[in-house]
Amino acid sequence: MTSNQVEGGFKAALSNPNTSDSRKQEIREALDKGETPAPNDGGHENQRLGGLKAAINNPNVGDDKKAELKQTLESERSS
Secondary structure (H helix, E strand, C coil), X not given: CCHHHHHHHHHHHHHCCCCCHHHHHHHXXXXXXXXXXXXXXXXXXXXXXXXXXXXXXXXXXXXXXXXXXXXXXXXXXXX
């Protein structure tokens, strides 16, 4: 992904009614300074953990892989 695409995504977030006012302010300030705003990391981690849970419950995933995913999920929760 190019820097122009990343910047365009942040500019789109400014128009998104689901983006919080505080996040919009962070994006505006960073863009005004010519910087790339820091990503909101919490969402990505939640999506990753949700994907692990979904795979564990997927009947098309083998038992060996499910056991591996459960172990990964448990180690993530304990850290």
